[in-house]
Amino acid sequence: MAISNIRYGQGVTKEIGMDLQNLGARKVCLMTDKNLSQLPPVNAVLNSLAKYGINFQMYDNVRVEPTDQSFLDAIQFAKKGEFDAYVAVGGGSVMDTCKAANLYASSPTSDFLDYVNAPIGKGKPVTVPLKPLIAVPTTAGTGSETTGVAIFDFKELKVKTGIASRAIKPTLGIIDPLHTLSMPERIVANSGFDVLCHALESYTALPYNMRSPCPSNPINRPAYQGSNPISDVWALHALRIVAKYLKRAIRSPEDHEARAKMHLASAFAGIGFGNAGVHLCHGMSYPISGLVKTYKPKDYNVDHSLVPHGLSVVLTSPAVFAFTAQIHPERHLEAAEILGADIRTARIKDAGFILADTLRKFLFDLNVDDGLAAVGYSKADIPALVKGTLPQERVTKLSPRPQTEEDLSALFEASMKLY
Amino acid sequence: MAISNIRYGQGVTKEIGMDLQNLGARKVCLMTDKNLSQLPPVNAVLNSLAKYGINFQMYDNVRVEPTDQSFLDAIQFAKKGEFDAYVAVGGGSVMDTCKAANLYASSPTSDFLDYVNAPIGKGKPVTVPLKPLIAVPTTAGTGSETTGVAIFDFKELKVKTGIASRAIKPTLGIIDPLHTLSMPERIVANSGFDVLCHALESYTALPYNMRSPCPSNPINRPAYQGSNPISDVWALHALRIVAKYLKRAIRSPEDHEARAKMHLASAFAGIGFGNAGVHLCHGMSYPISGLVKTYKPKDYNVDHSLVPHGLSVVLTSPAVFAFTAQIHPERHLEAAEILGADIRTARIKDAGFILADTLRKFLFDLNVDDGLAAVGYSKADIPALVKGTLPQERVTKLSPRPQTEEDLSALFEASMKLY
Numbered sequence: 001m002a003i004s005n006i007r008y009g010q011g012v013t014k015e016i017g018m019d020l021q022n023l024g025a026r027k028v029c030l031m032t033d034k035n036l037s038q039l040p041p042v043n044a045v046l047n048s049l050a051k052y053g054i055n056f057q058m059y060d061n062v063r064v065e066p067t068d069q070s071f072l073d074a075i076q077f078a079k080k081g082e083f084d085a086y087v088a089v090g091g092g093s094v095m096d097t098c099k100a101a102n103l104y105a106s107s108p109t110s111d112f113l114d115y116v117n118a119p120i121g122k123g124k125p126v127t128v129p130l131k132p133l134i135a136v137p138t139t140a141g142t143g144s145e146t147t148g149v150a151i152f153d154f155k156e157l158k159v160k161t162g163i164a165s166r167a168i169k170p171t172l173g174i175i176d177p178l179h180t181l182s183m184p185e186r187i188v189a190n191s192g193f194d195v196l197c198h199a200l201e202s203y204t205a206l207p208y209n210m211r212s213p214c215p216s217n218p219i220n221r222p223a224y225q226g227s228n229p230i231s232d233v234w235a236l237h238a239l240r241i242v243a244k245y246l247k248r249a250i251r252s253p254e255d256h257e258a259r260a261k262m263h264l265a266s267a268f269a270g271i272g273f274g275n276a277g278v279h280l281c282h283g284m285s286y287p288i289s290g291l292v293k294t295y296k297p298k299d300y301n302v303d304h305s306l307v308p309h310g311l312s313v314v315l316t317s318p319a320v321f322a323f324t325a326q327i328h329p330e331r332h333l334e335a336a337e338i339l340g341a342d343i344r345t346a347r348i349k350d351a352g353f354i355l356a357d358t359l360r361k362f363l364f365d366l367n368v369d370d371g372l373a374a375v376g377y378s379k380a381d382i383p384a385l386v387k388g389t390l391p392q393e394r395v396t397k398l399s400p401r402p403q404t405e406e407d408l409s410a411l412f413e414a415s416m417k418l419y
Numbered sequence: 420m421a422i423s424n425i426r427y428g429q430g431v432t433k434e435i436g437m438d439l440q441n442l443g444a445r446k447v448c449l450m451t452d453k454n455l456s457q458l459p460p461v462n463a464v465l466n467s468l469a470k471y472g473i474n475f476q477m478y479d480n481v482r483v484e485p486t487d488q489s490f491l492d493a494i495q496f497a498k499k500g501e502f503d504a505y506v507a508v509g510g511g512s513v514m515d516t517c518k519a520a521n522l523y524a525s526s527p528t529s530d531f532l533d534y535v536n537a538p539i540g541k542g543k544p545v546t547v548p549l550k551p552l553i554a555v556p557t558t559a560g561t562g563s564e565t566t567g568v569a570i571f572d573f574k575e576l577k578v579k580t581g582i583a584s585r586a587i588k589p590t591l592g593i594i595d596p597l598h599t600l601s602m603p604e605r606i607v608a609n610s611g612f613d614v615l616c617h618a619l620e621s622y623t624a625l626p627y628n629m630r631s632p633c634p635s636n637p638i639n640r641p642a643y644q645g646s647n648p649i650s651d652v653w654a655l656h657a658l659r660i661v662a663k664y665l666k667r668a669i670r671s672p673e674d675h676e677a678r679a680k681m682h683l684a685s686a687f688a689g690i691g692f693g694n695a696g697v698h699l700c701h702g703m704s705y706p707i708s709g710l711v712k713t714y715k716p717k718d719y720n721v722d723h724s725l726v727p728h729g730l731s732v733v734l735t736s737p738a739v740f741a742f743t744a745q746i747h748p749e750r751h752l753e754a755a756e757i758l759g760a761d762i763r764t765a766r767i768k769d770a771g772f773i774l775a776d777t778l779r780k781f782l783f784d785l786n787v788d789d790g791l792a793a794v795g796y797s798k799a800d801i802p803a804l805v806k807g808t809l810p811q812e813r814v815t816k817l818s819p820r821p822q823t824e825e826d827l828s829a830l831f832e833a834s835m836k837l838y
Contacts, residue, residue, distance in 0.1 A: 004651070007637065008647065008648060008649065009628065015635075015636075015637050018635075018636050018637060018638075019637060022636070022637070022638045164589075208428075209428065216434075216437075217434075217441070218426065218434050218437060218438060218441070219435050219437075220440045228427065229427060229683055230425070230427065230683075230687075233652065233656050233687070234652075237652050264648055264649075268649075268652070398793075
């Protein structure tokens, strides 16, 4: 298992100019989005670049919930710039866009579909050397600073997919909890739900020694290897932090401790799922985001409809874990206990229901929209949601319990209303 | 913080030939020691090298508890061989020797003292590129497969010291629990004590944000950064495994589960202390090993006197933690609880005594020699032991509580007899 380099501490962003000097960077691409470009995290980076005399160009056109088109725009910028290092300042959208820009600028003759996950793209292994990328997360959710995954919305197919390769993993993640103080409430909540599901899904994913096919040459193994004794440590630790700090981080912007803990939990869960993988909540979330109609969430300053990633993931979680629990009920029960359930008299066969109820209560307490219906879906959309889930094999096959189209249909239906 | 690549699983050693092919290795140096060269772990590697047609030369002359002379012998072999990859199969002695051989063969004009820790050596930063090194640990203690540290006994000064640089960290650690089945009882015990102290020392080390000097350029920061939220996760997890499985692993060679868990705990604790550092138990252990007189431990098939590393570390642990507890008493109490103490009515000011008593009981249950007196030392040796500790600043300055020569003297005296 490969783990990422991270640096943690209040204010460590100010060292980024030195890091770039140490890397010998002479022309840096700084990527962010329009909202962030006015906010303290980008300012901290700009100040450090100025202090150490780093030559750079800024691209602030990253789309929140990126698409193939927005990836291509960033790739175009990167190709033109001939950069020798990249800095991504933002949430998962920015970091993922920057990973893609670095990849395709380093492999300029490749077709865009070459590296996109099969069966949508060709899923070719990355063999070209990439430039160093320093990721500075500003949310506490994606863990993208620790993973080799870049997700985007494939507009033509109306489905989210991505690129997954250890080669695109950032060289360094700078975890500076000061940055999370800029986050509005719903962004804290939705990105926190992503951490919650990363932890729950990676802890309950198919074990690493039961995954198939298991390529005999280690170099051909996927980034997502199934749950294993090392990812378990990260997943459980992240889950304990979520249980203790997420509500505080959402409710009190001034609770620096809670926001700092969630920022670290995001990286911890990222290291866990970046090696173990995620499964049904994530697999089903991609069409939920991809097929969005008119839903516009509070606190997101964007000009297009969107179901934020963390929300699209968590809305199916009660149904998903009720479905998967029959395979590792003891792990589901352990997760419920960490999230606050009293399991002293619980029966192991009820593990799925207990975890589902615990999650419903957790979400209700945090004023989460009441299921898929509340973000604009009805029963009539279920066939399209199922169809959008089917190509997400990379993750859905890591579900501990295999699922038919009927199963997926039932899971979407059970997620229409939560409370 | 940098973390290592590890692969875990029963039998994964058989893939090592493929790993070397994937690295494009054309001439491999296989290092081990004379005992191991006849045992299953080396056989498993040899079979894989043969299967994948890997060209290699074997060096089986590693000294258990290596010296500057034994390092130089291995370095000589490595320089002559012009290898493009290294494989180390063994405990800490083999892995550390192989790291040194790789380093000096890659930097052939360097003087041996150039990279040795200051103040004994010059402590120069490593700037040359090294060859890939795959480490296959056969004990469950050192965690050397995950660290950038190589320790040896400097005969002239009668003191242990080492080389510490991220650059010498193995490219990959192969954690194959099958190998631990070859270990005799006392090797399981003593290497397990090393895990115990790695976990306890890194968890109680000076916090990362209180260490000084704190070089402003991140590239100049030492490998040992002080305790931090990430190393804490590894330290506590390793400590829980030690508490649950070490006694079983020692007492029952057939307890595959316990031996596998300890093998993983060794790597976990290694990742923790490899970033956080260790402090007084390790700092004081180097003269305890270096000044050995005639002690020959059971189960070690060697022709020279030695105090095994893990034993030399653990014998001072009750005195050390009684001394350090006044700084982070709550962490010392938490460690005592994990090791089995009932702390429900404990007073925080007694944390040091409680952890010390818990450790004494733990060691007594495992028939550990009764203190430094039992391995050949008397009060008359204390000045020499103190003198040998003073140059170990790299670790002793990570003690949460600063210590005078008188303090060190008192700690050695308190460690003469444990029970």
